[in-house]
Amino acid sequence: MNPLSISNAPRSLGRSSLRSSPLAYGCWRFAGTDVATARAKVEAALELGVTLFDHADIYGYGDDTQFGDAEALFGEVLAEAPELRDRMVIASKCGIIIGVPYDSSAAWITQAAEDSLRRLQVDVIDLYQIHRPDFLGHPAEIAEALTRLRSEGKIREVGVSNYSPSQVRALQAHLSFPIATVQPEFSCWRHHALRDGVLDQCLELQMTPLAWSPLGGGVIGLSPEEAEGRPDGARLASMLRVLDRIADEQGVSRTAVAMAWTMVHPAGVIPIIGTQRVERIQQCMDALKVEFTRTQWNEILVAAQGEPLP
Numbered sequence: 001m002n003p004l005s006i007s008n009a010p011r012s013l014g015r016s017s018l019r020s021s022p023l024a025y026g027c028w029r030f031a032g033t034d035v036a037t038a039r040a041k042v043e044a045a046l047e048l049g050v051t052l053f054d055h056a057d058i059y060g061y062g063d064d065t066q067f068g069d070a071e072a073l074f075g076e077v078l079a080e081a082p083e084l085r086d087r088m089v090i091a092s093k094c095g096i097i098i099g100v101p102y103d104s105s106a107a108w109i110t111q112a113a114e115d116s117l118r119r120l121q122v123d124v125i126d127l128y129q130i131h132r133p134d135f136l137g138h139p140a141e142i143a144e145a146l147t148r149l150r151s152e153g154k155i156r157e158v159g160v161s162n163y164s165p166s167q168v169r170a171l172q173a174h175l176s177f178p179i180a181t182v183q184p185e186f187s188c189w190r191h192h193a194l195r196d197g198v199l200d201q202c203l204e205l206q207m208t209p210l211a212w213s214p215l216g217g218g219v220i221g222l223s224p225e226e227a228e229g230r231p232d233g234a235r236l237a238s239m240l241r242v243l244d245r246i247a248d249e250q251g252v253s254r255t256a257v258a259m260a261w262t263m264v265h266p267a268g269v270i271p272i273i274g275t276q277r278v279e280r281i282q283q284c285m286d287a288l289k290v291e292f293t294r295t296q297w298n299e300i301l302v303a304a305q306g307e308p309l310p
């Protein structure tokens, strides 16, 4: 049986002409440093071959930082080193407002895109995503706002995040161009996208899945002993031990194996790297070296779900 390997070649985002590296860099945790530190992370990611940078207007919202801070810091990096812009695909999102919490009205989408362009200090956002479904947002109105932004040259392509397959279909029905990407949570620990139709729909409609929190937001970085202290600890620790065994066999880190697990799915998943430590970006990129047998991939899934496959 042939092993499942991962191509390091750039890939198209959906049916669009945008091309991305096989892993992306996420800016959720990016705010809160000086510009030099931020620039070092962006340059390290680019040097390691990452070209897609995933933002949202809300990133930065936290104890010491605020809505918009991640984009603003990234914009300061680009202002200092404008030559970096041509080497990257910039993605951002709108639609979450603290306290509302979702607004996908045309007025908000339009204003949010303008605000992101200003903070990022760019003329165009390559991939503009609706961050979460707004049950009060009519897909025709969302489509109209996105279409206008696209025809004005303010965004290039459109994606959605945390949408169900039926929500994707409803929006796609009102767009005259294809949705390029979806962004579900997806990791070997949080693998519901395998069965809720999200990845199947990517295969059906040729959309690219961008996987958020591919290390489970950090739980895949815990030691098995730390994991055992959690309510779901026995199952988590068991999965971590399987990841560690495969990582040892392949001479890479557990991080690389976990990233690779998401990437061998035939939908062509692009995991979004979340670490803010430069030295860990390389560990994530080592996913490209991993080769799974089907048995190994399934063994990780079985350990994660705590029950055998039927």
Ligand SMILES: NC(=O)c1ccc[n+]([C@@H]2O[C@H](COP(=O)([O-])OP(=O)(O)OC[C@H]3O[C@@H](n4cnc5c(N)ncnc54)[C@H](OP(=O)(O)O)[C@@H]3O)[C@@H](O)[C@H]2O)c1
Binding pocket: 025, 026, 027, 028, 029, 054, 055, 131, 161, 162, 183, 211, 212, 213, 214, 215, 216, 217, 218, 219, 220, 221, 222, 255, 272, 273, 274, 275, 276, 277, 280, 283
């Ligand atoms: N669309 C959405 O709703 C949504 C939601 C969440 C995230 N996202 C996107 O997904 C991106 C990634 O999410 P995430 O930050 O949760 O990703 P993740 O890779 O699952 O988790 C990253 C976190 O794990 C920690 N970590 C612990 N051990 C690690 C190790 N060995 N290697 C790497 N990281 C380790 C990191 O800490 P250190 O920094 O100390 O390494 C960091 O805090 C975000 O930046 C954002 O672009 C989207």
